[in-house]
Amino acid sequence: MPVNDGNWHQITITFSKENSEFRLYYDGHNKAIYKVNFDFSNNNPFRIGTVENTSNYVNTYSPDIKNGLKLLQELVDEFNALGLESLKNKEFLDLIVDPEDLLARKLEIMKVKTKLNKGSLSKVLDIRKEMGANPYTVFQNMELTVLKPVNEIYSLQDGEVVINESAGKSFTNSERLFPSDFMMDKLYIWRKTINEEEVLNSYKKHRKIEPYKLSENLKNLNVGVWNIWHGGIHWSLKKDGWDSRMRIVEIIKEKNLDIVLLQETYSSGDFIAAELGYYFTTTSDWDYKYQGANISVISRYPIKEVKVAAETEFNNVAVKISISKTQEVWAMSNWYGMNNFPKVFDFHKSRFKGSDSIPVFFGGDFNAVPHTDGGKSPASKKMIEEGFIDAYRNMYPDVKKYPGFTHMEDIRIDQLYYKGKGLKNSFTEVISTWPSGFPSDHFLIASKFELTISEKMV
Structure with missing residues (x-):
């Protein structure tokens, strides 16, 4: 459904509070329905058009990436504070995905009596909860975490968490918003949820169109x-x-x-x-x-x-x-x-x-x-x-x-x-x-x- 193909298009989005759904219309036809199950209405100002983005995407990282670095360093420091063998570079993802298993393996290797148990990881687990709210440190099982940004952006080097510069900049740049490469000539806003027929009729004012022809x-x-x-x-x-x-x-x-x-x-x-x-x-x-x-x-x-x-x-x-x-x-x-x-x-x-x-x-x-x-x-x-x-x-x-x-x-x-x-x-x-x-x-x-x-x- 292109909007920048050189042709005139009408895009309509409706929200029904009663049905908890968004509907996306393209050139008069309802092409997608998103069932959201929450009340989208709010008192925030409605902005039309674009605003200049003053963020420096060249010389700095996204705030979420920098916050992720802080969280991951805290995670490593808390685990090392348990007094076990220091975390190895290759164990970085193991700590993120399953710190309890990593702890058990390290205790087995040490073969010494210790009072450490799963409860000793409470601070580590608290940090992991925070990581789940950050798109760049979110994790799942190992198979999926390997594919996630956390594995591309961060690594461990002798106890210090570092950012892979190329990956960090790439993900930062992916957040960048650019001015639209098409022109919007008219904008209509309704105080009600318009239906399919009304959307189709509004499009017909500008272009010839027929309803979807079913056999x-x-x-x-x-x-x-x-x-x-x-x-x-x-x-x-x-x-x-x-x-x-x-x-x-x-x-x-x-x-x-x-x-x-x-x-x-x-x-x-x-x-x-x-x-x-x-x-x-x-x-x-x-x-x-x-x-x-x-x-x-x-x-x-x-x-x-x-x-x-x-x-x-x-x-x-x-x-x-x-x-x-x-x-x-x-x-x-x-x-x-x-x-x-x-x-x-x-x-x-x-x-x-x-x-x-x-x-x-x-x-x-x-x-x-x-x-x-x-x-x-x-x-x-x-x-x-x-x-x-x-x-x-x-x-x-x-x-x-x-x-x-x-x-x-x-x-x-x-x-x-x-x-x-x-x-x-x-x-x-x-x-x-x-x-x-x-x-x-x-x-x-x-x-x-x-x-x-x-x-x-x-």
């Missing part, structure tokens, strides 16, 4: 489920010669998927949708570890409605999609959260019950093997009891012959369930490889459904 009815629908692995950060052009996100786009295009239920999209879901020209919805009220929203749905067809339970906004998002003039479906993306699954199930129960009128696709990364495969997933049992069908296992009932693994560790923890009159699963496959490189640790589930009923039940 009378749709005969087939291709649906995918995919955990794209930490927002597609594991392969990049700079490091690997190819970009995970663009490979995801390539595969979705090649498989001709109409709707994809995505997990671990973080800040990449809208990018992927834009590259495909698809509609996009996510929940964005919890920016977990500075990664952005976790789950999303992308669709070739317009998204009309979004449903998110306040207690499970990180685990589940449901959207109603108009796939033709006479057909709608619910598409629900789910991530892990088996402890929260009963809440998700109860929240959507009315939609499940109405599946003969509006079919339901419910899929995602459950991080649990279904009971049909000998696992103990509470979700699979509940879904099948409700009348849902497991798309892969229904096509391939022989578990031994067709294990259908969806993760590189040879387990089937991702599933696509469907329910609704007139739905026929004609083809399902699990895609685990790609000629030019596969971009995720989870595999893509792709199903083709025949739609034998073309009119919505009333």
Whole structure:
């Protein structure tokens, strides 16, 4: 969705306090919906245009980077104050990720009696909590922390934490805001939340446009489920010669998927949708570890409605999609959260019950093997009891012959369930490889459904 391509464009953003959602319109069409679950209204002044940025991006580091240096030095000093062998340079990330394990290993190496225990790390752990609020010192497990800015920017040199100059300046410069390279000729502000028709009509005053043309009815629908692995950060052009996100786009295009239920999209879901020209919805009220929203749905067809339970906004998002003039479906993306699954199930129960009128696709990364495969997933049992069908296992009932693994560790923890009159699963496959490189640790589930009923039940 370019705004600097030399053409005139209209960008509209609406916020509904009642629905707790932002809607982004591009040239009259609603392309993205962000369910935020918080009240955006405030008394801060509304600023239009740009303000000169007087920050020195050439000769200094970002305040957050400098504060990160201070926190990390305090972390190292507190650990060394325990009186053990001084922290080695190569143990720097170990201290950040798991100081308790590092302490246990050092005590084992010393093989002396000591009164030190996990409680001795209280000051260290307090500092780590502060680090979690800084985008440049935030951490997770070792696999992910290696990919985060803290590993690129900072290092330990004989007890002193130092900043990698090139990385520090690069991240500092990434915060820099530049004047827009396009001109804004008109600005309108409404005191109400305008609807789709009003946005479209406002665009029509300047350009000819037609509403999105849906077919009378749709005969087939291709649906995918995919955990794209930490927002597609594991392969990049700079490091690997190819970009995970663009490979995801390539595969979705090649498989001709109409709707994809995505997990671990973080800040990449809208990018992927834009590259495909698809509609996009996510929940964005919890920016977990500075990664952005976790789950999303992308669709070739317009998204009309979004449903998110306040207690499970990180685990589940449901959207109603108009796939033709006479057909709608619910598409629900789910991530892990088996402890929260009963809440998700109860929240959507009315939609499940109405599946003969509006079919339901419910899929995602459950991080649990279904009971049909000998696992103990509470979700699979509940879904099948409700009348849902497991798309892969229904096509391939022989578990031994067709294990259908969806993760590189040879387990089937991702599933696509469907329910609704007139739905026929004609083809399902699990895609685990790609000629030019596969971009995720989870595999893509792709199903083709025949739609034998073309009119919505009333």
